[in-house]
Amino acid sequence: MELATYELKYCERCGSLGLRRSQSTGTYCEPCGRILLNYSLARDPARPVPRRRPASKQPVPLELKGEAAPSLPFGRLQ
Numbered sequence: 001m002e003l004a005t006y007e008l009k010y011c012e013r014c015g016s017l018g019l020r021r022s023q024s025t026g027t028y029c030e031p032c033g034r035i036l037l038n039y040s041l042a043r044d045p046a047r048p049v050p051r052r053r054p055a056s057k058q059p060v061p062l063e064l065k066g067e068a069a070p071s072l073p074f075g076r077l078q
Contacts, residue, residue: 006019011029013036018029028036 005022007022008017009020009026010017011032012027013032014029016029020026026033
């Protein structure tokens, strides 16, 4: 007869308490494990990740119209 030891563990998603084998590495209860399995996003290594291209290749020059006074960090001079 094989002796099995269990330990008390809480689910890291919902917080419910349950028993698991001592040497197991499960961190979620069975219902939460099924829910999280549906949300796992496994990427196909043969399919590259799409990347966004920049909106424009040349930076747009900044134009200042009118007369701009330099801002002073402590208010105006007296």
